[in-house]
Amino acid sequence: xxxxxxINSDIHFKSWAAVGGYEERxxxxxxxxxxxxxxxxxxxxxxxxxxxEMGRVALNTALSKSGLSHSDIELxxxxxxxxxxxxxxxxxxxxxxxxxxxxxxxxxxxxxxxTLSAFMNSSETMQMGGAVTSSHNSAAxxxxxxxxxxxxxxxxxxxxxxxAAGAFILCRGRGDVMITExxxxxxxxxxxxxxxxMGGAMAFAAFDSIYxxxxxxxxxxxNIDAIITGDLGRVGSDILREMLSKELPGxxxxxxxxxxxxxxxKNQDAHSGASGCGTSASVLAxxxxxxxxxxxxxxxxxxxxxxxxxxSSLLQGENIYGIAPxxxxxxxxxxNK
Amino acid sequence: MSMTEQLIxxxxxxxIICAIAQVLIDLTRITPARILVIYVSVGVLLFAVGVxxxxxxxxxxxxxxxxxxFGANIARGVREAVDKEGFIGALTGGLxxxxxxxxSALLFGxxxxxxxxxxxxxx
Amino acid sequence: MNSEAKKQLIKxxxxxxxxxxxxxxxxxxxxxxxxxxQLLFELYTTLGLDKKLSSTVVTVTLIFIxxxxxxxxxxxxxxxxxxxxxxxxxxxFSNAVVSQAMDAKSEGYVLGVGAKIYTVAGPVIxxxxxxxxxxxxxxxxxxxxxx
Numbered sequence: 386x387x388x389x390x391x392i393n394s395d396i397h398f399k400s401w402a403a404v405g406g407y408e409e410r411x412x413x414x415x416x417x418x419x420x421x422x423x424x425x426x427x428x429x430x431x432x433x434x435x436x437x438e439m440g441r442v443a444l445n446t447a448l449s450k451s452g453l454s455h456s457d458i459e460l461x462x463x464x465x466x467x468x469x470x471x472x473x474x475x476x477x478x479x480x481x482x483x484x485x486x487x488x489x490x491x492x493x494x495x496x497x498x499x500t501l502s503a504f505m506n507s508s509e510t511m512q513m514g515g516a517v518t519s520s521h522n523s524a525a526x527x528x529x530x531x532x533x534x535x536x537x538x539x540x541x542x543x544x545x546x547x548x549a550a551g552a553f554i555l556c557r558g559r560g561d562v563m564i565t566e567x568x569x570x571x572x573x574x575x576x577x578x579x580x581x582x583m584g585g586a587m588a589f590a591a592f593d594s595i596y597x598x599x600x601x602x603x604x605x606x607x608n609i610d611a612i613i614t615g616d617l618g619r620v621g622s623d624i625l626r627e628m629l630s631k632e633l634p635g636x637x638x639x640x641x642x643x644x645x646x647x648x649x650x651k652n653q654d655a656h657s658g659a660s661g662c663g664t665s666a667s668v669l670a671x672x673x674x675x676x677x678x679x680x681x682x683x684x685x686x687x688x689x690x691x692x693x694x695x696x697s698s699l700l701q702g703e704n705i706y707g708i709a710p711x712x713x714x715x716x717x718x719x720x721n722k
Numbered sequence: 723m724s725m726t727e728q729l730i731x732x733x734x735x736x737x738i739i740c741a742i743a744q745v746l747i748d749l750t751r752i753t754p755a756r757i758l759v760i761y762v763s764v765g766v767l768l769f770a771v772g773v774x775x776x777x778x779x780x781x782x783x784x785x786x787x788x789x790x791x792f793g794a795n796i797a798r799g800v801r802e803a804v805d806k807e808g809f810i811g812a813l814t815g816g817l818x819x820x821x822x823x824x825x826s827a828l829l830f831g832x833x834x835x836x837x838x839x840x841x842x843x844x845x
Numbered sequence: 846m847n848s849e850a851k852k853q854l855i856k857x858x859x860x861x862x863x864x865x866x867x868x869x870x871x872x873x874x875x876x877x878x879x880x881x882x883q884l885l886f887e888l889y890t891t892l893g894l895d896k897k898l899s900s901t902v903v904t905v906t907l908i909f910i911x912x913x914x915x916x917x918x919x920x921x922x923x924x925x926x927x928x929x930x931x932x933x934x935x936x937x938f939s940n941a942v943v944s945q946a947m948d949a950k951s952e953g954y955v956l957g958v959g960a961k962i963y964t965v966a967g968p969v970i971x972x973x974x975x976x977x978x979x980x981x982x983x984x985x986x987x988x989x990x991x992x
Contacts, residue, residue, distance in 0.1 A: 408845055425842035431951040432842070523842045532948035533840040534915050536924025536931055536940050537754055538747070538867075541860045545845065576851035579751070585855040589846065623858040628846075654845040725887065732883040733876035736934070740875025741868050743929035748862040754932050755965050758941070759972045761933060766976035770983070783882035786900060787907065787934045788875070789969070796973050800981040804988065812981025816974045824970060826905045827939050828962060830912035831946030835958045838916040840947050 389568045389601050392506045397560025397717060398553055398678075399453075399513070402446035403671035404439050405663075406522070406548030408655075412648045417671035418549075419446045425523060425548050432533075433467060436521035436550075437476030439663075440465065443552035444477065444517050451554060453513070455480040458554070462501045463517035464493035466525050466546070466662055477517060491587075491616050492570065492691030494518040494551060494666035495710040499567040501555055502712075512557050519550035520661030529580075529696055540581040544618045544660035547647055551666025553674075559717060561678035566602075566713035570594050572693065575705040583692035583705060584621030584644065584657055590707030591617060591690050592628045598686060598711055599633055606636045610682045613673060614709070615665035615689035616644035618658030643668035643689075665689040673714075680718035687712050728782060735777075735784030758789055765793020769801075795819045867928050874923070874930025882907055882934070904935055911936035915943040941965035 402419045410421035420442060422428075427438040440463065448455060461480070463473035464487040473486055489496035497516035505511050523533050525546040531537055555564070573593045575586025591614045599606065617625055622642045629637040643665045644658035669687060676682045693706040723731075743757050752760075768774040774794045777785050785791060799819020803811030817824075846854075882903050889899035911931075914920040920940050924931045931937055945964045949957035963970075 407842070432840075433951075523840070526843065527948055532944035533843060534918060534921055534940070534944035534947055536915070536921040536927075536937070536944075538862075538925060538928045541862055548842070574848065574851070576848045577855055582855065582859055585859060588854075589851055620855070620858050620860075624854050627854070627858070648845075729880050729883055733880050735876075736879025736882075737872035737876030737930075740929045740933045741872040743933045744867050744871035745864070747929060748864050748867055754929075754937070755941070755968060757929065757932065758938060758965065758969050762969050762973040763976040766973065766980055770980045783886055783903065784876070784879045787879045787882040787903070789933060789935060789938060791904075792935060792938070792969075793973055793976065796977040797980050800977045801984055804981050804985050809982075809985050812978050812985060815981060816977030820970075820973065822901045823904050823908060823935060823938070824966070826908050827912070827942040827966065830909060830939065831943040831962050832954075832958060834912055834916040834943045835946040835950040835954075838947060839950075841918040843921065 387601065388597060389566055390503070391566050392502055392564060394506055394557060395559050396502050396505050396555055396557060396564050398562040398564070398674055399556035399560060400447045400451035401551065401553045401670040401674050402443045402450060403667040404443040404446065404550045405667055408545070408653065409547060409549050409647060409667065411653060414647060414668065414671055418667065432521055432523035432527060433472060434475065436465060436467065436472040436519050436524045439521065439550045440473055440476040440517050440519040441479070443519070443550040444480065444515060447515070447552040447554050453554065455482055457513055458482045458515045459511050460485065460501065460504060460514040461517065462487060462497040462514065464488050464497055464662065465519045466490070467528060472519055472524070473517060482515070489708060489710065490691035490693050491660060491662040491664065492689040492708050492710055493662040494615065494669060495687060495689035495712055498553060498555070498564065499569065499710050499712055502564050502567060505555060505557060514555050516553045516555065517550065518662045518666035520546055520548070520663035522546045522548045525661060539656055542582040542585065542620050542657050544584055544616065544644060544657045545648065545655040546661035547659045547664045547667065549661070549663030549667035551663065551670040553670065561717040562674055563715045563717050564712055565715050568594065568598055568711040570708040570710040573707050575692070575707045578699060578702050578704050580694070580699045582620060583660060584616065584618035585624055586705035587690040587692050587707035587709070588617055588621040588624035590709040591625050591688055594688055594709040594711045595629065595636065595686065596632060606633065606639065609639055609684055609686060611641060611685040612636060612639045613685055613687045614640065614642045616658065616660040617642045617690055618644040618660065620657050646672065662689065677714055677716045680716045682716060684713065684715045687714055731780060732782050732784035735781035736787060739785065739788045739790065761789040762793040765790035766797040769794040769797035792820060792823060870926050871928045871930035874927035875933060878907070878931065878934040878936055907935050908939040911939035912943045915940045916947065938966065938969060
């Protein structure tokens with residue numbers, strides 16, 4: 386089974402933006418965000434519309450950074466954590482851009498960039514597209530867990546759904562950050578039905594994708610600067626690193642996780658780390674893309690990790706399935722030479 | 723029994739009842755909602771077997787404030803209604819006896835939703 | 846990797862709750878709330894209410910305090926540390942009802958607040974009543990037999 390697709394035509398990241406809330410601003414990456422709303426409300430009356438507005442602000446910021454208008458964008462691929470992806474469709478409706486709504490739980494960021502680049506790779510005329518991903522802590526708590534003012538204790542393995550969004554403008558041609566390969570993830574049984582341990586459940590999917598990538602591509606891990614997962618958190622990262630050190634020795638040292646980077650793991654009470662699809666989207670936008678653009682990183686594998694489940698499936702005792710689509714990003718400074 | 727002695731007994735008994743629930747939550751996968759359901763049912767059971775009332779005499783609010791007390795209230799209401807009205811009391815007594823707690827919680831909930839807005843969670 | 850090996854790996858890397866700290870905190874908060882209940886009870890009986898009525902008014906007072914703290918956004922910050930200490934007293938029942946009602950406001954008062962307010966209250970009332978009815982039937986038969 387061949388899973389990796391090489392992108393033949395040049396596609397680069399023209400601009401990007403990260404938007405977040407209060408806890409994201411307090412985190413170590415806080416100052417790198419383009420905009421943070423300390424009330425988490427984004428001027429809206431419901432949490433659901435606040436998330437929609439966050440996605441809209443992210444896309445607008447990315448557009449204005451590169452001096453583009455929404456009419457330059459030929460296709461939007463976007464997703465979020467709300468039922469029926471309604472945050473994306475509500476927030477992005479005013480742009481009037483052709484739209485593909487996708488759902489990959491917290492893997493949405495990679496899934497959207499991958500889908501968009503696949504469209505651009507196969508189309509001869511398409512010049513520019515946008516990918517937007519968002520999650521909102523309050524909207525997610527309401528939908529998946531308990532009411533916002535409910536007084537409960539979170540398990541040490543639980544993660545904190547980030548209030549964050551990332552928007553990316555992909556453009557044909559060469560640029561500072563190139564996307565060169567993509568590989569869809571497989572659905573991997575997480576072997577647990579514990580909704581408070583999604584990082585653990587997703588670690589196996591991340592391993593499956595990383596292992597499959599190196600096996601199929603024959604790539605030497607020395608050529609890769611970093612392997613970045615989305616939101617495995619502390620528990621999932623520990624599991625993944627143990628598996629990598631056994632099966633792909635040396636690669637475990639390349640691993641880092643957006644869920645461990647977004648919050649201060651000592652001074653913020655995030656338990657096992659950040660989760661939510663906005664985590665990998667915002668950390669990619671405010672941390673890894675700038676590093677690639679500056680040439681501080683040359684080649685990375687980026688895998689947002691998704692926990693596939695619903696509140697009903699958890700109540701019914703079904704296992705959580707994981708998925709980890711992979712994209713390969715390269716610094717344009719490297720590929721230009 | 724002096725007031726201080728009473729308060730100490732109340733504190734210890736109430737604390738233990740809560741700590742037992744904490745053990746169940748931490749060590750098993752029993753959700754908090756199930757804890758509440760279990761505690762109410764245990765309260766009915768303790769009253770039914772005649773343990774609750776002597777405990778209440780000693781520990782006071784230590785056993786009546788936890789949801790066990792809520793269950794015991796239901797059981798007491800059922801017993802009094804059966805004594806008064808016969809078999810139909812089994813159906814009427816429970817809600818009647820627990821109505822103050824249920825109605826006040828529901829109404830305060832409604833008022834809170836009318837007057838207040840949720841604030842996003844902080845770590 | 847088979848399912849059992851995955852389960853082992855998850856278990857190995859998943860830290861447990863700090864049981865000792867949780868126990869102490871739930872004991873102190875739970876006991877403390879009961880003491881507040883007892884003090885209110887003494888106050889109400891001193892004011893001339895009979896014991897049964899005092900007990901009922903104590904319950905309503907505690908439900909009100911918990912509802913107010915929930916509405917002000919304070920309850921969840923306390924409960925985060927107190928755990929079962931605020932859950933098991935009638936305060937936990939109040940918080941579950943009020944937080945659901947506040948949350949559902951954006952979905953309207955009938956199918957939002959009106960329906961969802963019972964999410965946690967419903968099971969407690971249902972199974973409390975079920976236990977009560979079972980006890981009532983047994984008690985009735987027992988009394989018929991001349992017990």
